[in-house]
Amino acid sequence: MSTDTIHTSKPQNFISKKYLVLSISLSVATMAGVIWYTYTPGVLDHLALKRLPGLGIAVVVSFLRVWFSAAKIRFLSEKTIGWFASFRIMLAWDFTSAVTPSTIGGAPMATYAMTKEGLKLGSATAIILYGVLLDQIWFATAIPILLIAGAFYEVVPPEIGLVGEASMVLLYIGLLSYASLLAYGVLVNPAAIKKVVLVIFRLPFLRKYKDKVAEEAENLEVYAHQLKEKPPSFLLKAFFLSTMSWVCRIALATIVVLSLLPAPEVLSVLRSLAMNLAFLVVPTPGGSGGVEGLFVLFQGPLIARQSFIGLAVFLWRIISYYITIALGMMATTWYINRSVVENSNSDD
Template sequence: MAFLIYLTYTPGVLKHLKLKRMPGIVIAIIVSFMRLWFSAAKIRALSENSLSWLASFRVMLSWDFTSSITPSTIGGAPMATYAMTKEGFNVGQSTAIILYSVLLDQLWFALAVPILLISGIFFEVVPNNTGMVGHVSMAMLYIGLLSYAGLMAYGVLKNPNAIKKVVNFLFKLPLLRRWREPVSKETDNLVEYSHELRQKPNSFLLKTFFLSTMSWLCRIALPTIVVLSLLPADVILSALRSLAMNLAFLIMPTPGGSGGVEGLFAIFQGPLIDRKAFIGLAVFAWRIISYYITVGLGMMATTWYINRSVVELKSDKKDSRETLESDISSPDSIS
C-alpha cells in the first residue's frame, strides 16, 4: 500500500477531492458493517438460532481475523470451528456448520463465474493490460472455483461419508494417530449433522444462501463505493471488476492477501480512476475500511476465545489439584 502511494501520489492532489463525494466513505463503512451482520446472521441461521447474536458476531469476527492474518488459501474456517466449540457445539456439529457455510460461499462463486463470463462479452472485465497471462490466470481460477464448488457440494450434501473417510485416513498417519479415536467419533457427529442439514426444507437453504450472497455483495460493493467517493467512474464495470478481483483474492498466498490484493486493486480499478494520483489514496481508504477495521474487531473476538480457554484450563487444573488433595487427606487414603 505504501509502495502504491509512493508511485502514484503527487503533491496537491488532495485539493481535487470533492466534499460532495466524501459521504461515500461513510457509506462504505456502513456497507462494511452490513457485511459483518449478514455473515453473522448466516452463522446464526445455520446453527438454527442456537447461537446468540453476540456469539454469532464473535464466531464471524474470529473467522475474519484469522483469514486476515493467514494466507488466503488457508482461510479462517479452522478458527471458526474452534470458536463454535467454545460456544457449546461439539466438534462434529461445528465442522458441519462451518463446512455448510463454506459450501454456500462456493455456490455463490459458482454463480459468479458465469456472470463474469457473460459480462466479459460486453465489458472489459479483465483489463487488457494484464495480457494473456491475466486472462489465462482468470480462466484457470474460474475452472478451479467451479471444481472446488462441485467437490464441496458432493461432500457436504451428497456424500458426507467421503469427508469422513478422508479425515480418518489422514489420522492413520504416525504423527496424527494418537488422536484417531476422538476424531473418529467427531466425524460420526459430522456425518450425522450433515444428514440433518440435508433434510432441512428448501426455505432453509434459500435463506442461508441469501444471507451469504448479501455478505458477498457488500464485500464486492466496497471497492466501487470507495472509487466513486473520490471520482466519477463506470459503476457497472467497476462492480464487475470488483467481483473478478475478489475471486482472485482467494488464491493470494500472503497473510490476508497483503501485497497481492493492493496490486489487483490497482490493476482492476486503477484504469477507471482518471487521476492516477488517487489510486494510492483509494487503496488506502479501501484497505482501512475492509481489512483493518475487521482485524481490530476480530482481534478482540479471538482474544476472548483464547482467554476463555486459559480460564478453563486453569479451572480444570485447580479442580484436579483439589480432587487429588481430597483423596490424599481422606481416611481411606491414609490407611
C-alpha cells in the same frame, strides 16, 4: 490440523505473531509504494466534498458484511448460537483469516470458537463445511456472470496480459470443480466426507488421533445428514445471507472509488467481483500485498486522476481490512482470556 487438536488447543495457537507482522508490513509497504508512485502535490484539492459521505456508506456496508456473515452462522446453527456469540465467531474468523496464509484461513479458529460457544465439534465442523459450500455456490454463480459480462465489458483488464487471462480461466475452473465436489459431499453423500477424513487419519503421523476423529466424523456425518434433509427454503435463506455478505464485500471497492471521483459503475462492480475471486489464491497472510496490487490493476484504470489511486487503495484497505483486524483482535482476545480462565479453574 486434526479435530482433536482444534478441540484441545488454545485459541492463540491459531495465530502467529510472525504472520500478523508480515501481513500488516506487506499491506503498509504496498500501499506506501502505490502512494509514492501516484501521488502528486495538491491532489486533495480536487476532492469533491459532496462525494465524501460515500466513505461513511462504505463503512456501513463493511459492517453489513459482518452482520450478514454472523447471521449465516447463527442461522446454520439453528439459532443455538446467540447474536453476540455469532459476531464474536465471525470477527475472530475474519481476524485469523487476515493474519494467516490463505491455505490455512480462519476455519480452525472459527471451529474452536463455536465449540467454546456450546456446539459439539462435529456440528461446528459441519457448519463450517456448509458455510464454505454456500460460498462456493456463490462463486459458481458469479463465474457465469463474469463470462457473459466479458462479452460486453473489459472485466479482466488488458494490462494483465495473456498469462493473467489464462490464470483467471484456471481459477474459474478450479472454483467450479471444488464447488461440485463439496456440494456432492455435503448435499448428496455426507458419508463420503467421513470416509475421506478417516482415510487421511490413517497416515502414520495422524494415526494417534484416529479414534477421536472417528467419533467426531460420525457427528459430522449425522449433522450433515440433518442439513441435507432441510427443506429447500433453508438452503435458499442460508444462500441469501451468504450472497448478501459477498455483495457487500464486492460493493465496497466501487463505493470507495465513487466517493473520490466518477467512474463507470457497472464495470467497477464487475471488476471488483473478478478481483475478489482472484484474492482467493493470493498466498500471503490475509492476501496482504497481493490484494492491494490487484486493486490497482483492476480498479486503477477506472480512476480518472492517477494521483487518486493511492488514496483509493488506502481508504479501501482501512475500511475493509484494518477495521476488521481491530475488531477481530478484540473478539479473539475474548476467547484467549476465556481459555486462560478455564485453564486456571481446571488447575484449581
